[in-house]
Amino acid sequence: MLARLLFSSLIVLGFLIGSAHAQVENVGSKLKDKLEQQNKPEKPAPKTQSPESIPLEPKAVPEDQPPAPPKMKSPAKEKSGSSQKLDRQDAKEVTLACLKAYKQKDFQSLSALSTPGNQEIFAALAKFGQKHPRYNSITSGWRWEAVSKWKSTEPLTVRYRGANTAAVEFGATKSESFVVMLEWIDEQWCFEDINSPDRQDFRSLPKERP
Template sequence: MRFVLGAVLALGLAGMVQAQDTRSATPETMTLAFIEAYKARDLAAILPLMNDNNRAYLTKVAARGEDHPTYRDIFTGWRAEAVDAATGPTGDTRYRPGGEAMVPIGAAGDEVFVVAFTRAGDVWGIEDVLGPDAQDFEALPTRP
């Protein structure tokens, strides 16, 4: 019980410190931090970069670590391969209506791999890693 409480408190404190940094962070700088933390499999560093919905879920996963039933799912599959191969943004960020941004981190065939963000007020948060069609992605505006 102490371990779980300690982990939750540590994650919460890390989140509070990082949250101040993410208030002024851009999707591009957050993508760099996400790639680094993801490659290290560091959920504590990933948590503050996520949007509220994902942060709540990942906090539960982080508290149990590898014992959580979906922990492995986070770090396997095509999304994991795309992030593990990424070194940073590979092109211009694209925007969709409703406060969404997509930062490209790689491509394969007709697919672009992106870190997708949502915006709550002035704060960006990671929603997912997606693989939209390259033509559809390129057609999106480069300004919000």
């Protein structure tokens, strides 16, 4: 009887000791895990962009409002004097412009200043240049020589052959005058030709337009 009680006591004691041992191991395992977590290096925080570097989303344009057109560069200002309009009713001004264009072989400008019949000729000269059959005759001879020697500082003298024809002297010799012939067409003077009348005959023409 005593032996049975002793054996039962040993069994109960063993069970209690086993349970306690299991609890101790469980506590030790949790403590170990906690220590390992504390000793692990912390992960670096993810990088975030500063507010200044984060691009803002473009504002949506309302459907009923079209987008603004791109800004255009303002045109360059014209040089002083370049915007002055040629007075086509002033015989001296027109002659001055014709002589400058002729001397520079600017046949396009000379075409715009000419009579309707000459406009086509000078426009063709501007287009074809030396290939035009009349290029050599217009850029040589006494007319071209007189224009080439002309200086814009020389005075111009105007005489009239009726109300619709003006002769403007830009150079002269002892016996002859070199003149630009202008025709009055559509309320403006137009370039017709370069002539070389007798100087006395030219000076005898009226100074005022009839």
